[in-house]
Amino acid sequence: MPLLIKNGEIVTADSRARADIFCEGETITRIGAGLEAPPGTRVIDASGKYVFPGFIDPHVHITLPFMGTLAKDTYETGSRAALVGGTTTLIEMCCPSRSEDALAGFEHWMAQAAGRSACDFTFHMGATRFDAKAESELREIVRRGISSFKVFLAYKGAFGIDDTELYRTLALARELGVVVTAHCENETLVAERQKELLAAGKTDPGQHHESRPPAVEAEGVHHLMTFAEMTGAHAYIVHLSCKRALDEALAARRRGVRVSIETLIQYLVLDKTFAERPGFEGAKYVMSPPLRDKSNQAVLWNGLRDGFIQTVATDHAPFDFEGQKRMGAADFTKIPNGIPSLEERINLMYTCGVLAGRIDLHTLVNVASTQVAKTFDLFPRKGAIQPGADADLVVFDPDYRGFISSKTHHMNVDYSAFEGWKIMGRPSAVTVRGELAVLDGRFVGAPDRGRFLKRAPSRA
Ligand code: URP
Ligand code: ZN
Ligand code: ZN
16 A cells, blocks of 8 residues: 655755655655655644654574574564664674584574565675685675675684684685674683682672673774784674774774774663662673763764764563573573563664753664664665655654563563663554554564565675
8 A cells, every 4th residue: 555654844864854654565755845655545634743764683693693692583473573663674694603604694693584574684694614614605795785794803612703703704704795793892801800809709780890891892993903904894883882992993093094983771870770770680781792881972973973884773682580681590691681672662762762862863873773774785775755765654653652671572581671761752563565554653564575685785
């Protein structure tokens, strides 16, 4: 059915105008004032509301075997939660273990998503081992429509690779024009600090950030930057959390290293005192890199405002408090890492960022949609409101007032890190390629609407 969104204020990364949007098939076909709706058109009145391009989360985990357990969401639950929160495209980390082959891993991750996702999706392909077989399979995976890899400088023995593998992965990426996303923490420093803390009887969740201080992340970033410089690859630092790591990345950029930087909504609104909460409550706030001193938040918001940081993701990794986080009750190193946030990213950025005067609406759209699409070869199909773009649209009601709660969220996880937080504004309607998926906080879409987005490398 054709779709007409009337009377909204269209806000993109670089423009703002009151106009109607007409969509036919799966794409936007016309934008203008006073557009007529042919018979059979679904009309959404967006008076008093913003219309944004569908948001893209560049870093999520749905299928995630990790730290002896499995992340809780499936594509059924995760894609609905994403859509209710205004995210219409997911980029998931495909993370086979070192003992698994890349192609088998890719096919496994794809099987979890295909036909089960309500929103569109693609993957960053984890290069968790690099040998001749892995290289030829990574080449094949790029031919199948993947244009970004993922490497871990941490989690040795699970996903982590050594320096030879890192060098060769980056060299392959440079040859193929693929961007390499990277988790930057020095694994040896983490392991040594963890041993020291446990030996001193320090076992509570608040020790997690003591084991991975900013220097550990800054060293990881510096390390990656050196390898990116030597190979000429385009690197993308995932979940950058603090000033010290940002300084390393910006120093590399100044000397010509091709680097994009992602931060997370968690680092923008939470700080390490949450992980220090008593009674094991802090376990809800254990993730890696860890939550930091509050002083880093202004640095990150300003980095987004000034264009030094390119994107905001969630690194959604949902583990229940009961049964999963509690695995680390006697040892913080056994708490599964992750703070579920897939559903809350845009509402929190609007409430805590735009309304608080830290970023403007264009920056919100840019870092949570347009710049993601540009970095990962999805633009202008995604991340844009223009004729020919996919009709992924978010009608956002700035007058909505409500509260976040695990009792009402759509993520399949038993707690919210933002329980009771007030939200000022939320998506009132969300479309996926022209079909209505969300109305007033309820998922009303087709559970299998989502498609795999083939991407071609553009950095050769
Ligand atoms: O704590 C985190 N970030 N969990 C997910 C895995 C990762 O490192 O991205
Ligand atoms: Zn990571
Ligand atoms: Zn991650």
